[in-house]
Amino acid sequence: MHYSDAVIAGILNRQGRPTARGLRFTANRVSSLRTHWQIPRCERAEHDEGGELVNLRKAAELVGIAPSTMHRWVNDGFIAAEQITPGAPWQIRVTDDLRARFVEQAPTGFVPMIDATRILGVSRQTVLQRVKRGELEAVHVRAGRRKGLRIRVPDALPDLFNRENNTRGVV
Numbered sequence: 809m810h811y812s813d814a815v816i817a818g819i820l821n822r823q824g825r826p827t828a829r830g831l832r833f834t835a836n837r838v839s840s841l842r843t844h845w846q847i848p849r850c851e852r853a854e855h856d857e858g859g860e861l862v863n864l865r866k867a868a869e870l871v872g873i874a875p876s877t878m879h880r881w882v883n884d885g886f887i888a889a890e891q892i893t894p895g896a897p898w899q900i901r902v903t904d905d906l907r908a909r910f911v912e913q914a915p916t917g918f919v920p921m922i923d924a925t926r927i928l929g930v931s932r933q934t935v936l937q938r939v940k941r942g943e944l945e946a947v948h949v950r951a952g953r954r955k956g957l958r959i960r961v962p963d964a965l966p967d968l969f970n971r972e973n974n975t976r977g978v979v
Contacts, residue, residue, distance in 0.1 A: 812835070817832075817833035858901075871950075885939075
């Protein structure tokens, strides 16, 4: 369980779901249902994830980008966000790690998206998927003429024409 009984009651009420007797949910009613169906209660995590949990607009303000950019990165999976229920506002945990992804100048070794697609020989969407899976590192440059995503391309890429890797003996 991720949420307290009170939060679950609020979600069910926002979704317009009544109890079996047509009443609104309360924390006590959710607790009774949980107990009856033997569903464990919300256990708070031992470790704190840190950072401030804020809405999308506030997160964009804190890292210095436009809310539309923040929304696009949430949709692309570049930034992790959560919703209490489908349709609820996105909430983003603003940590030092998240802030480090938004910089004024691209660090050494990071190239613009167009160059990354050319170097890797894949589409923009494939590059974004690799960033989302953690296979590639990315930052967002938020200042200057060339704002946008920068990708760290690995130094060593597989070479199809390397003689050592050529198993058929054709050069």
